[in-house]
Amino acid sequence: MTLRSETPPTPGNLAVATPSESERPTTAMLKADIDSGRTGDKIAQYDPGLSQLGTDDEAAGNAPSHDRIALARKTEAAPPKAREAAKPESGSGWIMPLFIGVAALVPVVVGVSLFVFSR
Numbered sequence: 335m336t337l338r339s340e341t342p343p344t345p346g347n348l349a350v351a352t353p354s355e356s357e358r359p360t361t362a363m364l365k366a367d368i369d370s371g372r373t374g375d376k377i378a379q380y381d382p383g384l385s386q387l388g389t390d391d392e393a394a395g396n397a398p399s400h401d402r403i404a405l406a407r408k409t410e411a412a413p414p415k416a417r418e419a420a421k422p423e424s425g426s427g428w429i430m431p432l433f434i435g436v437a438a439l440v441p442v443v444v445g446v447s448l449f450v451f452s453r
Contacts, residue, residue: 348380359403361388367407374412 350369353359365387371378388398398406 345380345382350380358400359407361386361403364403364407371417373410374416
């Protein structure tokens with residue numbers, strides 16, 4: 335039996351660089367902001383999607399303007415503290431083992447206390 339890696343398969347393991355500022359931003363730049371961790375709502379890894387942002391708007395005949403995309407990029411940007419937390423190597427590797435340990439310890443403590451105090 336082989337052990338599974340924590341690293342997702344390609345293209346999910348690709349790092350995405352934050353795009354530079356532009357006077358005419360595109361929806362691809364907004365998606366790159368999200369995938370690079372600039373918005374702070376997900377880790378900085380590529381997220382393969384079925385359709386790119388704005389595809390539905392374009393199909394409906396209402397392509398987003400560059401001004402709206404620029405506003406979205408500005409308002410979606412997270413503060414530096416949230417961006418730092420979205421980085422996968424932020425040093426939070428102890429959180430899941432602690433959670434699993436506490437989750438395993440709670441039933442043991444409850445079971446022992448019920449056994450001891452039921453006599």
